[in-house]
Amino acid sequence: MALPVLASAPLNPVIGFRKSAPSAPVTRSAHLRSLPTPAPLQLVVGSPPLPPALRLVTAAGTSTAQLGDELKVLGTWRSPFALRVRAALNFKGLQYEYFEENLENKSDLLLESNPFIKKLPVLIHNGVPICESLVILEYIEEKFSDVGPSLLPADPYERAMARLWATYSEDKLIAPWLKMFRGITDKERAEGARETLEAVNALEGLLSRGQPKPFFGGDDVGYVDVVLAGMIAWMQGTKALCDVELLDAAKTPLLVEWTERFARLDGARALMPDVGRLVEFAKMKRAKMMAATQTN
Numbered sequence: 256m257a258l259p260v261l262a263s264a265p266l267n268p269v270i271g272f273r274k275s276a277p278s279a280p281v282t283r284s285a286h287l288r289s290l291p292t293p294a295p296l297q298l299v300v301g302s303p304p305l306p307p308a309l310r311l312v313t314a315a316g317t318s319t320a321q322l323g324d325e326l327k328v329l330g331t332w333r334s335p336f337a338l339r340v341r342a343a344l345n346f347k348g349l350q351y352e353y354f355e356e357n358l359e360n361k362s363d364l365l366l367e368s369n370p371f372i373k374k375l376p377v378l379i380h381n382g383v384p385i386c387e388s389l390v391i392l393e394y395i396e397e398k399f400s401d402v403g404p405s406l407l408p409a410d411p412y413e414r415a416m417a418r419l420w421a422t423y424s425e426d427k428l429i430a431p432w433l434k435m436f437r438g439i440t441d442k443e444r445a446e447g448a449r450e451t452l453e454a455v456n457a458l459e460g461l462l463s464r465g466q467p468k469p470f471f472g473g474d475d476v477g478y479v480d481v482v483l484a485g486m487i488a489w490m491q492g493t494k495a496l497c498d499v500e501l502l503d504a505a506k507t508p509l510l511v512e513w514t515e516r517f518a519r520l521d522g523a524r525a526l527m528p529d530v531g532r533l534v535e536f537a538k539m540k541r542a543k544m545m546a547a548t549q550t551n
């Protein structure tokens with residue numbers, strides 16, 4: 256089925272922003288550190304008429320049209336996995352069209368693009384879909400290696416470490432977080448909470464290892480920052496959702512600072528979900544899930 260029209264969206268225009276002047280060459284440090292003054296943005300409203308959907312062209316340094324490439328991202332505002340992909344494109348300065356999906360009623364575009372897994376995010380590059388957020392990140396790195404900064408370090412050992420911590424985030428942070436949030440029994444939820452806190456402490460340790468550094472990538476945002484970024488708002492909402500404080504300034508000060516520093520970056524700010532909205536949404540989803548479990 257077609258993608259949904261958001262109630263407030265105008266009738267089918269392409270709504271986007273582009274920099275009003277050609278952008279300067281992107282240096283790694285200029286693009287990834289907390290940027291003081293965003294480039295002036297210009298509203299672009301154009302045709303052709305699109306399928307009913309919210310399409311956003313994000314502000315970014317490099318027009319993919321100039322590269323002869325077309326990038327589309329299918330996501331939802333709350334998906335930690337979609338946020339990774341959008342943040343990576345933003346940090347590399349790549350323009351893309353964004354499609355907000357309704358997972359209760361998946362679009363044909365999503366089902367056709369990801370027929371086996373049927374999940375978000377999907378990156379569609381010149382009509383060719385790539386699925387799974389970590390796979391997409393690797394694809395962006397390889398395909399656009401000459402555009403903008405690289406998120407993976409140059410050194411093979413450092414690259415391996417970045418990938419290791421990305422896998423760690425999947426297995427030891429996100430999976431236990433879901434167990435804590437969705438667990439049916441007290442035991443399951445407590446186990447999830449304990450494992451999630453362990454991962455949070457390990458990440459604090461990673462940030463404090465050696466010289467103090469603002470990002471997991473060092474002085475600049477890197478692969479691990481982008482992978483973890485999608486969990487920032489979810490970690491901030493965990494106290495309200497699960498009565499577990501994951502971001503405690505006394506226990507994990509570096510991680511707390513990192514979440515705030517990352518969320519202020521130009522490439523991230525607009526992507527960060529509102530925590531209150533996220534909590535309300537997650538409570539509603541959990542209530543529905545629990546009701547379904549009880550009826551079955």
Ligand SMILES: N[C@@H](CCC(=O)N[C@@H](CS)C(=O)NCC(=O)O)C(=O)O
Nearest residue numbers: 334335336358374375376387388389
């Ligand atoms: N391992 C996947 C996870 C993706 C995922 O779980 N996406 C969720 C949204 S956050 C989804 O599309 N769920 C739809 C469904 O399960 O039917 C990735 O990294 O991309």
